[in-house]
Amino acid sequence: MAEVKLTKVQLSAIGEGIRIESLRMRDSEEAKVYLEEPNWPTHELKYADKEEIEVHFPASMLKSKAIARMIVFSSKSEVKDLDLVQKMYFNGQLVETLFFKFGFVIPGSTNSWEQ
Secondary structure (H helix, E strand, O other), X not given: OOOOOOOHHHHHHHHHOEEXXXXXXXXXXXXXXXXXXXXXXXXXXXXXXXXXXXXXXXXXXXXXXXXXXXXXXXEOOOEEEEEEEEEEEEOOEEEEEEXXXXXEXXXXXXXXXXX
């Protein structure tokens, strides 16, 4: 397998074309939805900027044994190996980090990932 090296400009162009369309978090056993954000903020993700978006969840979510997350995203460009990271904080402390390894993304596509 050949290794592909991209310049910072190329990486930035790919990152500017990736957009989170929606996010849903629910109790995976009871199917109770805690967050459903179909109209995600209109700004695009910046690959190199490590941008964070603050989202508030109800305290009742802490009682769930397992949370299912679904993210819907679109991409203007081809991405060979897309990885997304979701970090959850409670009272300023990191309590969970999730890694979404999507893999290949078709240019001009909208995709969903549930975990």
